[in-house]
Amino acid sequence: MLELKPIRCLIVDDEPPAREVIRRYVQEVPTLHLVGECANAVQALTVLQQQPIDLLFLDIRMPQLDGTTFLKTLKNPPKVIFTTAYAEYALEGYELDIIDYLLKPVRFDRFLKAVNKACAPAASQPSFAAVTAAPAETLSQADEKRSDSFVYFRADRKMQKVMLHDILYIESMKDYVKINTTLGTIITKQSITSVESMLSEKQFVRTHRSFIVAIDKIRSYTNELIEIDAAEIPIGKLYRNGVLKILS
Structure with a gap:
């Protein structure tokens, strides 16, 4: 080589x-x-x-x-x-x-x-x-095509691997973020902006100052809300045009 x-x-x-x-x-x-x-x-x-x-x-x-x-x-x-x-x-x-x-x-x-x-x-x-x-x-x-892509988040005093295809949505909680996945949730001390920089814009979209969603996990949406499983994720006014452009 x-x-x-x-x-x-x-x-x-x-x-x-x-x-x-x-x-x-x-x-x-x-x-x-x-x-x-x-x-x-x-x-x-x-x-x-x-x-x-x-x-x-x-x-x-x-x-x-x-x-x-x-x-x-x-x-x-x-x-x-x-x-x-x-x-x-x-x-x-x-x-x-x-x-x-x-x-x-x-x-x-x-x-x-x-x-x-x-x-x-x-x-x-x-x-x-x-x-x-x-x-x-x-x-x-x-x-987009790889099913083995992943990121690490620090939680419970260790670095935890999270497969990208398992992520449903990410929610900001002041100084922490909650990573909601198909396997459960992980809470890590990190800003949502720093998490956003780790993710592909082809797979995830910021819908609100407090939310990022996995595009392929969206079940339905309106001008104000996105549904993923049983959760309703708001679409903020500042993000609406960009989000709707991607989803349409």
Whole structure:
């Protein structure tokens, strides 16, 4: 089997939670090697001067020196994937010849797609995303077809595996979420937004600020409610158009 060269990565973001998400995703991909993390552009410049970096996960809005300005100062920049909470910065990023931009909160499947793009020019070898996961173009389709996809949730002082095809719906309970499955319920201390980032948008849809439902488990729906088994899940006003578009 072809042994792929590790992709040396550097995370630059002034927000610790945002760095933690990307760090966790990088650690999930065996071919990625995390060289370090920086809270600002000045720290990043020091790292870039001291050792080679292949891929830079760069936040745009940072104090002192923003990501786009920092990138313009680099004579021979590595490949760059912007991470931002502001979609309006995407155009400027592409004008700087970046690989992709990830909109926060970053989903893992979207992360893989961006990383796959970063390795696409290496025509002499397959992209590592194709080796460690599904090809980016078919990742969502593959997730839909696989019956063995799963996620882990921390509950009862251990990590519990939950098969995606068993999930009915997910309900937020302040600082906790309840995972309702065909086999029972699991309660974990986590935000519903962080759970949403773990799930495929082809299989699950956020219907309300407090609810996510499995699309294939929906028995019936109206403009205001979704029925799954005996449960009635509300469709929030802010989510209604998107939900109805998907379901129709």
